[in-house]
Amino acid sequence: MSTMRNLTFDAIIIGGGGSGLRAALELAKSGKKTAVLSKVFPTRSHTVSAQGGITCAIASADPNDDWRWHMYDTVKGGDYIADQDAAEYLCSEGPKAVFELEHMGLPFSRFDNGRIYQRPFGGQSKDFGKGGQAARTCAAADRTGHALLHTLYQNNLKNNTVFLDEWYAIDLVKNANGDVVGCIALCIETGEIVHVKSKATVLATGGAGRIYASTTNALINTGDGIGMALRAGFPMQDMEMWQFHPTGIYGAGTLVTEGCRGEGGYLINKDGERFMERYAPNAKDLAGRDVVARSMVMEVLEGRGCGENGDHVMLKLDHLGEEVLMKRLPGIVELSKTFAHVDPVKEPIPVTPTCHYMMGGIPTNVHGQAITQDGDGNDQIVNGLFACGEAACVSVHGANRLGGNSLLDLVVFGRAAGIYIDKALSEGIEYLDASASDIERATSRLARWNESSGGESVPELKAELQNTMQNAFGVFRQEDNMQEGVKKLAELRERIGQAHLGDKSDVFNTARVEALELDNLLEVAEATAIAALDRKESRGAHSRYDYPDRDDVNWLKHSLFHPGDKTVTKRDVNFTPKTVDTFEPKVRTY
Amino acid sequence: MVTNITNLGRSGLSDWLIQRVSAVVLALYALFVVAYLLFHPNLDYVTWSGLFSQTWMRIFSLLAFISMAAHAWVGLWTVSTDYLKHTGVRFAFQAVVILAIFVFLVWGVQVLWGA
Amino acid sequence: MSNLQVSVYRYNPETDSAPYMQEFQIDTQGRDLMVLNILTMIKDQDSSLAFRRSCREGVCGSDGMNMNGTNGLACITPLSDVVKDNKLVLRPLPGLPVMRDLVVDMGLFYKQYERMQPYLQNDTAAPAIERLQSPEERDKLDGLYECILCACCSTSCPSFWWNPDKFVGPAGLLQAYRFLADSRDNATQARLAELEDPFSLFRCRGIMNCVAVCPKGLNPTRAIGKIREMLLSNAT
Numbered sequence: 001m002s003t004m005r006n007l008t009f010d011a012i013i014i015g016g017g018g019s020g021l022r023a024a025l026e027l028a029k030s031g032k033k034t035a036v037l038s039k040v041f042p043t044r045s046h047t048v049s050a051q052g053g054i055t056c057a058i059a060s061a062d063p064n065d066d067w068r069w070h071m072y073d074t075v076k077g078g079d080y081i082a083d084q085d086a087a088e089y090l091c092s093e094g095p096k097a098v099f100e101l102e103h104m105g106l107p108f109s110r111f112d113n114g115r116i117y118q119r120p121f122g123g124q125s126k127d128f129g130k131g132g133q134a135a136r137t138c139a140a141a142d143r144t145g146h147a148l149l150h151t152l153y154q155n156n157l158k159n160n161t162v163f164l165d166e167w168y169a170i171d172l173v174k175n176a177n178g179d180v181v182g183c184i185a186l187c188i189e190t191g192e193i194v195h196v197k198s199k200a201t202v203l204a205t206g207g208a209g210r211i212y213a214s215t216t217n218a219l220i221n222t223g224d225g226i227g228m229a230l231r232a233g234f235p236m237q238d239m240e241m242w243q244f245h246p247t248g249i250y251g252a253g254t255l256v257t258e259g260c261r262g263e264g265g266y267l268i269n270k271d272g273e274r275f276m277e278r279y280a281p282n283a284k285d286l287a288g289r290d291v292v293a294r295s296m297v298m299e300v301l302e303g304r305g306c307g308e309n310g311d312h313v314m315l316k317l318d319h320l321g322e323e324v325l326m327k328r329l330p331g332i333v334e335l336s337k338t339f340a341h342v343d344p345v346k347e348p349i350p351v352t353p354t355c356h357y358m359m360g361g362i363p364t365n366v367h368g369q370a371i372t373q374d375g376d377g378n379d380q381i382v383n384g385l386f387a388c389g390e391a392a393c394v395s396v397h398g399a400n401r402l403g404g405n406s407l408l409d410l411v412v413f414g415r416a417a418g419i420y421i422d423k424a425l426s427e428g429i430e431y432l433d434a435s436a437s438d439i440e441r442a443t444s445r446l447a448r449w450n451e452s453s454g455g456e457s458v459p460e461l462k463a464e465l466q467n468t469m470q471n472a473f474g475v476f477r478q479e480d481n482m483q484e485g486v487k488k489l490a491e492l493r494e495r496i497g498q499a500h501l502g503d504k505s506d507v508f509n510t511a512r513v514e515a516l517e518l519d520n521l522l523e524v525a526e527a528t529a530i531a532a533l534d535r536k537e538s539r540g541a542h543s544r545y546d547y548p549d550r551d552d553v554n555w556l557k558h559s560l561f562h563p564g565d566k567t568v569t570k571r572d573v574n575f576t577p578k579t580v581d582t583f584e585p586k587v588r589t590y
Numbered sequence: 591m592v593t594n595i596t597n598l599g600r601s602g603l604s605d606w607l608i609q610r611v612s613a614v615v616l617a618l619y620a621l622f623v624v625a626y627l628l629f630h631p632n633l634d635y636v637t638w639s640g641l642f643s644q645t646w647m648r649i650f651s652l653l654a655f656i657s658m659a660a661h662a663w664v665g666l667w668t669v670s671t672d673y674l675k676h677t678g679v680r681f682a683f684q685a686v687v688i689l690a691i692f693v694f695l696v697w698g699v700q701v702l703w704g705a
Numbered sequence: 706m707s708n709l710q711v712s713v714y715r716y717n718p719e720t721d722s723a724p725y726m727q728e729f730q731i732d733t734q735g736r737d738l739m740v741l742n743i744l745t746m747i748k749d750q751d752s753s754l755a756f757r758r759s760c761r762e763g764v765c766g767s768d769g770m771n772m773n774g775t776n777g778l779a780c781i782t783p784l785s786d787v788v789k790d791n792k793l794v795l796r797p798l799p800g801l802p803v804m805r806d807l808v809v810d811m812g813l814f815y816k817q818y819e820r821m822q823p824y825l826q827n828d829t830a831a832p833a834i835e836r837l838q839s840p841e842e843r844d845k846l847d848g849l850y851e852c853i854l855c856a857c858c859s860t861s862c863p864s865f866w867w868n869p870d871k872f873v874g875p876a877g878l879l880q881a882y883r884f885l886a887d888s889r890d891n892a893t894q895a896r897l898a899e900l901e902d903p904f905s906l907f908r909c910r911g912i913m914n915c916v917a918v919c920p921k922g923l924n925p926t927r928a929i930g931k932i933r934e935m936l937l938s939n940a941t
Contacts, residue, residue: 040757041811043854044765058834102835105825105889107843107850114837140850146764147850154824189804218760254762335762338781459749503753505719508805511752602900602907603936668903672867 004439005194009035009162010425012182012198014169014225016042018050018145018410019389019417020204021152022097023368026418028159032425035162037169037185037196039220039513042153046206046218047410050145051331052121052259053137054101054411055404056094060111061118061135062126067091068580069126070136074405077123077288078359078398079540079550080585081238081558083574086394089366090405090412092579097411098138106151108140109328119328120262121403122286123590133286135262137404142257142331148407167194168513169224171442172201172232172385175432180232180370180384182434184442188513191506193446195439199429200386200421203229203362203370204414207390208524210517212355212474213466216248216255225391227520229362230527230563231445234372234382237393237558237571238360239524240532240542243401244475246292248354250312252339255356256332256349258403261285263328265317267296268348269304275313280590287590290400290541293353297475307350314348353475358524359401359541360531361393363560363571368392368417373560377569384431386421388413395558398573399540448497449515455500458515465492465518469525473532478545482533489526496522527561534568535559552585596684597667598660609664612657619654648702655698659691709733709788711743713754714796717805724803726794733784740772740779740787740795744807756807763920766855770807771796776857776918798860800869813869814856817877820899825884826892842888849883849928851921852876858915858925864908871904875915875925878906882928885935897936906932 011027013020016038027034036042057067071091075082102108102116109117116138124134140147156163166188173182173195182197208223209215230236246267247256261267266285269275279295280287287295296313305311317325317332322345325333329344336344363371370385389410396409472485496518503511537551538544557570575582598605630637641647666687674680709731716724729747741758748754756779757767763781770779773787773794787793801809827836859865859874873881881900884890900906906929915925 040759040765040767041815041854044757044759044767046760046765048765048853049760049762099831099833099835103825103827103831105884105887107846107887108835110838110840110843112840114839116835141847143764143851146853150850151824157819158822158824218765220759252762331764338763338783457749458752501752505717505753507718508755508808509753510755511748514752597903602903602905603933603940605903606907606933607937668908671904672864672908 005192006197007035007194008197009033010198011035011200011202011421012037012196013202013204014183015045015204015206015389015391016040016153016163016165017045017204017206017389018047018149018152018407019414020202021149021156022411022414023202023204023388023418023421024161025152025156025159026415027422028156028161030422032422033162035164035196036156037164037167039166039168039188039224041165042163043150044220045149046221047149047407048146049216049218049255050148050407051142051255051257052262053119053139053144053404054098054148054407055121055124055137055402056098056408057091057136058095058098058116058118058138060115060138065126065134065136067094069128069134070094071577071580072128072583073123073125073134074396074402075398075583076129076586076588077400077402078396079400079588080398080552080556080583081395081539081573082398083395084577084582085574086366086396088577088580089416090394090396090408093412093416094408097408097415101148101151101411104151104155106140106147108138108147119259120286122258122261122283122292123288123402124286133283137259137262139259141327142259142329145407148411168516169228170446170516172228173434173438173442174232175434175438177383177432179431180382181431183228184439184446186446186512188508188510191509193443199384199425199431201384202368202417202421203385203387203391204389205391207358208521209355209358211466211469211521211525211528212242213463213470214248214253215355216245216253217355222517222520223358223524224517224520225387226361226527227523229370229385229387230523233564234370234385235363235563236360236527236531236561237363238395238399238531239358239527239561240535240559241359241397241399241540242355242473242528243289243357243359243541244293244353245356246289246296246353247315247349247351248356249335249339250307250350250352253354254335254339255354256315256335256351257329258289260315260317260329260332263324264320265315267292267351268314268316269299270306270310271304273304275299275304283590288400288588289403290543291590293475294543296353312350312352315351316348317344318346318348357401357406358390359393359395359397359399361391362387363558364388364392364394366394366413366416367420368413369420373569373571386417388417399542445519446516449501449512450504452500455498456495457502458499458511458518461492461496461499462518462521465489465521465525468492469528473529476543476545477532479533482529486529486533489522489529493522493526523563526566527563530566531559531561531568550588556585598663605664608660612661615653615657616661619650619657622650642702651702652699655695659695662691663688708791709743709784710792711747712792712794713747713806715754715806716803717753737783737785740782740784740793741768743784743793744779744795755805764853766853769798769855769857769860771799776861778855778857778920781920798856800860800866801856809860811856814859814874814876817859817869817873818854818880821873821877821881821884822892822896823880823884825887825890827889828891836889838888845886845888846883848923849879849886852879852883852923853921855920857918857920861914861918863912863914864910868904868908872908873900873905875909875929878909878932879923879925879928882932885932893935897932897939900932901936
């Protein structure tokens with residue numbers, strides 16, 4: 001390994017999606033030597049698929065809107081295990097971050113007065129839940145993620161950010177003190193392995209929806225950052241919390257935005273009944289996503305599902321009229337025709353709850369600094385390691401994320417991490433250099449795959465892993481199923497450790513990348529499974545048949561999965577926002 | 591900015607405009623000649639040279655020749671920069687074309703006013 | 706009829722002296738799959754096949770390729786749209802250097818995009834809230850901002866094939882107009898000046914292959930015409 005090339009940056013950002021690009025922009029603007037390392041060209045990142053919008057109290061649809069109402073909704077939506085200081089930061093800093101995006105050129109849709117268009121989304125209220133439905137999601141038609149990602153990429157070009165496009169980060173490099181001092185990366189085009197040295201390493205690698213067989217996530221969402229952090233020995237928070245989006249297109253898994261229901265669409269069962277009126281009499285179809293997803297599964301289980309197998313429900317939009325659909329939801333019309341062979345102007349779209357978002361991730365503070373714990377359970381900052389976006393768990397989403405809060409999370413905490421790193425770099429950071437053995441440790445799994453000479457194939461093992469997660473850790477969970485799932489994952493770990501990489505070529509070897517991704521899927525799946533088995537209650541997206549109720553006495557806590565001994569401990573939730581009163585846990589109804 | 595020193599107008603916009611305006615002139619001229627031929631089915635040399643002895647016809651014809659020269663230069667320059675990737679070959683081609691256009695233009699003037 | 710005959714362009718610079726076409730028989734079980742599904746099925750058999758893919762729903766622009774002679778996105782192209790006589794021929798996007806198999810080097814394409822300075826330029830002080838824009842002004846961006854940079858258009862354009870270093874190509878020009886048309890941008894003169902030479906914009910000959918292949922239904926030729934109008938009214 002002595003011939004390995006070094007690249008040195010002030011900050012390396014792994015991941016070219018919304019949060020990574022926002023962090024990079026902050027650093028590039030202040031002249032720090034910043035590189036974004038992304039396994040795909042940045043505008044191919046999964047942020048591009050976000051549709052409905054970015055939720056933020058910019059007081060456009062309602063001039064009296066208040067970020068505190070948004071914060072209340074966020075905390076309630078997260079079933080009270082969102083950290084309230086973080087939710088406070090998200091919602092109060094949000095307007096600044098959204099206006100910045102507009103100034104950068106994001107083509108938001110507009111109201112007649114020229115201000116940014118906002119639409120209603122699930123879980124939104126005025127006056128702390130007492131003032132009815134709010135309209136707080138800023139939108140660029142139904143292509144907000146696309147518009148946001150392209151805008152951020154364009155502004156990084158403007159500010160001369162260095163891009164390592166189609167490079168794949170393999171593992172973090174830690175020095176003798178346990179500080180993160182960079183990563184080992186693979187240039188996909190040439191196959192070269194490079195040691196990227198940096199004083200700040202930001203994991204902005206997004207989600208890992210591909211641990212499930214059915215997901216709205218892009219094929220690239222394999223939890224690479226989570227896998228790297230777990231292998232480096234860092235804990236993961238709230239990994240049992242996976243959001244199932246109510247409206248994935250049946251069969252294809254592609255997303256249909258919640259904005260459809262925000263614009264007035266609703267779900268119907270096989271009798272044509274608007275069933276959400278029974279489950280959430282006030283918010284109806286705009287209840288929290290976890291609530292709607294569970295209601296849909298209940299309808300199917302009780303025999304009111306649609307289709308030959310009665311295994312899905314329908315999203316009705318035709319009553320909105322062609323003009324509204326073409327103006328506000330043109331992308332949905334297109335997707336429905338392509339993937340459901342249905343024209344929503346005329347017929348309802350078949351939909352089913354589909355894995356969508358990872359609320360858990362690398363625990364961080366509001367500055368994006370990764371957190372671990374010492375032997376006595378005290379929080380400790382990991383030097384040199386940062387995380388933002390879906391890979392991070394700040395935590396603002398708690399046990400269930402509200403629609404439109406993800407894009408806000410990306411830009412607010414991407415920006416926050418950038419600001420913090422910029423300041424820290426200016427003040428000066430010095431870490432011990434990595435030794436040869438530190439570097440060798442970070443290349444060991446690549447060496448394992450490169451030396452493999454036989455064993456099972458990657459696609460088969462991946463499919464088995466995805467089916468295991470789908471069957472045992474879906475919308476509803478129970479002890480025996482999950483026990484079996486955990487056992488199956490342990491067996492898969494053995495087999496993946498022996499699996500075979502058939503193609504050992506250097507130039508654009510996507511088989512090697514997929515093999516390395518499989519390692520990460522396994523790490524994420526295992527953390528999810530063990531954390532889910534551990535949490536003996538139902539909260540937010542984590543619903544158990546055997547523990548159907550929320551248990552605030554024992555479980556008003558974050559879970560923390562420790563990769564070393566594969567144990568789960570509890571971590572306190574923050575209930576002390578700086579400028580508002582604490583939102584005390586209440587029964588969550590919509 | 592791409593630099594170009596051998597194209598006609600030094601700007602894509604003026605080349606584009608020259609191409610369109612010269613095309614209109616050539617179309618009008620062609621229409622006129624075709625119509626003239628149709629209205630004179632038994633055309634003889636005297637009538638034909640009579641037409642070209644009138645000053646307005648000579649000016650119209652000269653305008654058409656100049657348009658033809660400009661149109662051809664813009665068009666062939668474009669073709670040469672599309673397909674001839676070797677600089678020497680492209681330069682030689684352009685030189686031949688411009689020489690030919692110059693010769694035809696001078697010759698045309700001589701034909702119009704010489705006889 | 707469910708056995709589809711698929712012919713795929715293969716080239717690995719490490720081992721192949723020249724590209725070749727490889728034949729595969731794929732059992733579709735009569736389903737009208739997307740072309741990307743077929744590629745995945747082939748890759749499950751032969752892991753060495755290289756192609757790009759990400760969102761698998763037509764918004765990321767990764768899997769632009771040439772399918773039975775027409776450029777498009779593999780993930781949203783159903784077999785019924787392209788397959789003729791039970792045959793499917795898959796090639797990389799034409800006109801760009803091939804790195805491996807169906808993966809092309811998009812460097813020139815991106816370079817032309819970057820040359821258009823594809824970001825909002827406004828040197829007036831930003832207000833405390835958003836810059837206002839009427840719905841009518843915003844409507845002018847529809848059909849422009851949706852571009853996903855898949856390169857299906859530029860790589861189907863003969864003018865781009867001949868001069869990829871000088872002609873911006875339909876994708877870049879669409880972006881140029883997206884900012885020219887934005888009421889919030891005030892770099893109009895500089896943007897137009899960049900396009901006045903004989904190649905950058907004027908090499909468009911109105912062939913309209915770009916319009917025919919755009920998977921998002923956009924119309925770069927129309928945008929190019931609009932820029933030409935702006936240049937003309939600027940100069941006369």
